[in-house]
Amino acid sequence: MSDSPEVVFKRFKSLVGKWSGKTSDDRELGVTYTLSANNTVLVEAWALRPGLEALTLYHMDGEDLMATHYCPLGNQPRLKLTSSTNGRHLFEFVSATNFGSPEEEHNRSFEFEILGPDQFLRSETYVKAGVAEIQNGR
Numbered sequence: 001m002s003d004s005p006e007v008v009f010k011r012f013k014s015l016v017g018k019w020s021g022k023t024s025d026d027r028e029l030g031v032t033y034t035l036s037a038n039n040t041v042l043v044e045a046w047a048l049r050p051g052l053e054a055l056t057l058y059h060m061d062g063e064d065l066m067a068t069h070y071c072p073l074g075n076q077p078r079l080k081l082t083s084s085t086n087g088r089h090l091f092e093f094v095s096a097t098n099f100g101s102p103e104e105e106h107n108r109s110f111e112f113e114i115l116g117p118d119q120f121l122r123s124e125t126y127v128k129a130g131v132a133e134i135q136n137g138r
Contacts, residue, residue: 071106
């Protein structure tokens with residue numbers, strides 16, 4: 001890992017504000033970043049479509065950067081930063097709450113890349129019935 005989890009978390013905090021973008025299938029979406037809990041938690045709120053939102057909370061856990069994804073699917077995967085190379089940050093599944101089995105649809109991993117002061121890319125991998133599907137948003 002080229003950047004420490006602490007450095008990555010500090011970089012993510014620079015995203016505070018409102019963003020808009022499109023998915024790989026040209027669907028518009030919005031995302032807002034705010035800090036909470038005395039600046040120890042970064043709250044990422046995705047407006048996926050009217051009435052549908054997803055949250056991801058980033059925080060340090062000792063030396064690890066964790067992300068808990070509150071998914072519209074009704075489960076809450078916990079992911080950990082496992083790789084940070086050349087500005088690309090990979091989070092991978094650790095565990096989940098409200099989760100029946102590994103076959104149940106869930107967020108298995110996501111990759112986050114800050115491309116500049118006004119652009120980032122987030123690619124997510126969901127697993128459904130044991131099959132992975134990648135979703136991209138910019």
